[in-house]
Amino acid sequence: MSTRRERANNEALRRLCAADPILIDILPAQEALPELDAATILTSGPPIPWESLEGGQRNAVIGGALFEGLARTAREAEEKIVGGEIRVAPCSQFGCVGSLAGIYTASMPVLVVKNAERGNLAYCNFYEGTNPRRLNYGVYDEGVRERLLHVQDVVAPVIREAVAAAGGIALKPIMQRALHMGDELHSRNTAASLLFARELFPSLLKVAATGRERVEAAIRAITADHYFFLRLSMAAAKSAADAAHGIEHSSVVSAMGFNCREFAIRVSGLGDEWFIGPHPVVEAKLFAGHTTEEISWMGGESVIIETTGLGGFAQAAAFPLQSYQGGSAEAMVANNLAMYDIVVGEHSDFRIPFLAYRGTPTGIDVLKVVESGRTPIMDIGIAGRDGGQIGAGLVRAHIGCFERAAAAYRRSYDAT
Amino acid sequence: MSTRRERANNEALRRLCAADPILIDILPAQEALPELDAATILTSGPPIPWESLEGGQRNAVIGGALFEGLARTAREAEEKIVGGEIRVAPCSQFGCVGSLAGIYTASMPVLVVKNAERGNLAYCNFYEGTNPRRLNYGVYDEGVRERLLHVQDVVAPVIREAVAAAGGIALKPIMQRALHMGDELHSRNTAASLLFARELFPSLLKVAATGRERVEAAIRAITADHYFFLRLSMAAAKSAADAAHGIEHSSVVSAMGFNCREFAIRVSGLGDEWFIGPHPVVEAKLFAGHTTEEISWMGGESVIIETTGLGGFAQAAAFPLQSYQGGSAEAMVANNLAMYDIVVGEHSDFRIPFLAYRGTPTGIDVLKVVESGRTPIMDIGIAGRDGGQIGAGLVRAHIGCFERAAAAYRRSYDAT
Numbered sequence A, B: 001m002s003t004r005r006e007r008a009n010n011e012a013l014r015r016l017c018a019a020d021p022i023l024i025d026i027l028p029a030q031e032a033l034p035e036l037d038a039a040t041i042l043t044s045g046p047p048i049p050w051e052s053l054e055g056g057q058r059n060a061v062i063g064g065a066l067f068e069g070l071a072r073t074a075r076e077a078e079e080k081i082v083g084g085e086i087r088v089a090p091c092s093q094f095g096c097v098g099s100l101a102g103i104y105t106a107s108m109p110v111l112v113v114k115n116a117e118r119g120n121l122a123y124c125n126f127y128e129g130t131n132p133r134r135l136n137y138g139v140y141d142e143g144v145r146e147r148l149l150h151v152q153d154v155v156a157p158v159i160r161e162a163v164a165a166a167g168g169i170a171l172k173p174i175m176q177r178a179l180h181m182g183d184e185l186h187s188r189n190t191a192a193s194l195l196f197a198r199e200l201f202p203s204l205l206k207v208a209a210t211g212r213e214r215v216e217a218a219i220r221a222i223t224a225d226h227y228f229f230l231r232l233s234m235a236a237a238k239s240a241a242d243a244a245h246g247i248e249h250s251s252v253v254s255a256m257g258f259n260c261r262e263f264a265i266r267v268s269g270l271g272d273e274w275f276i277g278p279h280p281v282v283e284a285k286l287f288a289g290h291t292t293e294e295i296s297w298m299g300g301e302s303v304i305i306e307t308t309g310l311g312g313f314a315q316a317a318a319f320p321l322q323s324y325q326g327g328s329a330e331a332m333v334a335n336n337l338a339m340y341d342i343v344v345g346e347h348s349d350f351r352i353p354f355l356a357y358r359g360t361p362t363g364i365d366v367l368k369v370v371e372s373g374r375t376p377i378m379d380i381g382i383a384g385r386d387g388g389q390i391g392a393g394l395v396r397a398h399i400g401c402f403e404r405a406a407a408a409y410r411r412s413y414d415a416t
Helices: A003-018 A055-067 A074-083 A142-166 A172-178 A190-210 A212-223 A230-243 A311-317 A319-325 A329-342 A366-372 A400-413 B003-018 B055-067 B074-083 B142-166 B172-178 B190-210 B212-224 B230-243 B311-317 B319-325 B329-342 B366-372 B400-413
Strands: A021-028 A040-043 A087-090 A109-115 A121-125 A253-258 A263-267 A275-277 A281-286 A343-352 A358-364 A377-384 A389-396 B021-028 B040-043 B087-090 B109-115 B121-125 B253-258 B263-267 B275-277 B281-286 B343-352 B358-364 B377-384 B389-396
Touching: A003 A230, A003 A343, A003 A358, A021 A142, A021 A230, A040 A055, A055 A074, A055 A142, A109 A142, A109 A230, A121 A230, A142 A190, A142 A212, A172 A190, A172 A230, A172 A343, A190 A212, A190 A230, A190 B190, A190 B212, A212 B190, A230 A253, A263 A400, A275 A400, A281 A319, A281 A377, A311 A329, A311 A343, A311 A358, A311 A377, A319 A329, A319 A389, A329 A343, A329 A358, A329 A366, A329 A377, A358 A366, A366 A400, B003 B230, B003 B343, B003 B358, B021 B142, B021 B230, B040 B055, B055 B074, B055 B142, B109 B142, B109 B230, B121 B230, B142 B190, B142 B212, B172 B190, B172 B230, B172 B343, B190 B212, B190 B230, B230 B253, B263 B400, B275 B400, B281 B319, B281 B377, B311 B329, B311 B343, B311 B358, B311 B377, B319 B329, B319 B389, B329 B343, B329 B358, B329 B366, B329 B377, B358 B366, B366 B400
Parallel strands: A040 A087, B040 B087
Antiparallel strands: A021 A109, A109 A121, A253 A263, A263 A275, A281 A389, A343 A358, A377 A389, B021 B109, B109 B121, B253 B263, B263 B275, B281 B389, B343 B358, B377 B389
């Protein structure tokens, strides 16, 4: 029992709970991230050399190069990457958080979220739409390109104008209410997307004076695609988790994510090292016509959401997910309750109606994970071997990276 | 066991499930209801003579007369009512459904809902806003008047224009989705109000060309007051329950409601007779500063919602109601499950996520109520002696009116 550890972990929990994410702007990645040059492509997960990138994640990076006009053919893109003319870097090095393959290129619009409590910024790019063929699921073709351009040229500018007219949109009140409306803010963002639209309505009425059709298109993007808010939830979670990072003696997980080969976590008190282990175990419900053999890992950092007490850690708020990702209401309650064993405490503001408004389990403690043998449960989308989304479901993290992190913690702080 | 009864009740259930309510227009009551003359005031519940009307319901009728300009003082209103110059009639005689006291006057806007499955129409007037001092809670003063006029002059016309531009708004898809977002569509209409706003938004953008501020005011009315959709839920339920009324041999309840003195039900196969009994038993959570001694009955027909398998019959879809009307999630589940004992079957389209998407218990059978001794559980708002809303909670119907109806059924159909 380390009092310093307890104090540090309580401070991490406090920062996670106190985070106050505000959507302040929408900018092309290159403007939002001055250190991002025009020939860099960001992708999900811990750093990985190009030659190790495979499958959908490799295809997605190449697709990003084609979309950005950095190469005319896949072969040219690969040559330029090998030659260093196009650079590939992890999202996390730029304050970004990647959905699945998590491709960012210089011209893509990003949601700029500021944690008003500590002033730190986090970024996420946009949901591509309901079509399961998406760049972040390892697919690039003319249709993907058109949908990305629609987001870039129509949806993002309209929302940007409306956000500016509104003076920014506070995300936490939306997230709190969405938890009372069937969302867990990872695999289900239906209510949050509607609540976000509602906050923007008055400003969108103003923007409509400059052209009604583009505003209608933006509204469709926000409310027809129930996943729209996911990217805001990711950026909000990133802004909270980053705020809880770097606390000496804290054994709290401050990021989780994976690339096509490995799952990895960072720990608040252990600097910028990623502790790496095998991929999680999948309990997925696949869309009709797909089989488990098709399941493919192509990266993903949306599990930053679980790091902050949402998603799999708030699944008892989202019984409607049964039909989407499988599992019974009883199993969802049991899974959710199990997560209280591995966290520092309960979220002060994110609450679960079914559990008598108990705060969600928040602040994953690597030492508790190792002691209990329980690992985080995460709600994720499932990608197929040939690209595209083929399902959704729960994954349970492998304990390997937590064991490595716990060992490092003991080495660093001489704790038992 | 009567096969004719079973067939009749199955047809009643079928009609309840198949109802397809569409908001087709918003009109002043006098235009929507040609039989309503300018000097008639409608109020909730089974017919009751003026001298028996007391408390908030009496005050509300007088308030209606003042609002409509039928009298200049309360005393003058009472004299004109006694003298027959102002007439008081039950909402149900005009296809309307009354919230609490349920006051309709000739100039008030009403929501016109058409059940596309059978073509029948139902009407409900507008929610007055979040202020607990409301005409339908037995209060009339300058503030109440201003809020009623705001609805009449700003909110209703804007929504009317938008509904016309949209070609009508289908309510059932909204209600189905709202059940997956924490609403039971009686005491909680938060998601449904947002979903309704979303359906209307493209049309509101068009209306905004004629003046942005009035559209902003209408959007506020729809989305800031989480009860806005309640009146649409009531009209939708009325359109479904009316469609299930008048089926020979059916022992299914086709309306429930009360006035200041009595609770009453109608039965599909028993004509237009109201079967009358004592008021329900209240399990309420009162707003801070109020006591149970203040609880006052001033009428209410919103329990038409329970008649169609929603509200108290769908409470396991609405765990967020715990904090509003009291009770634990476990009690809500148990209450909801108990209702399956007294109904004909399960709703084909209204489903409860927590119960593995089981259809809501639908089609209250008076004979099953009497056999089981269980009575319907209803979610209602609670009025105070001095007017205004003082809380919300569950009420359990008294068995008396069901016993009377069951006896009448046996007399009519010679069933055992």
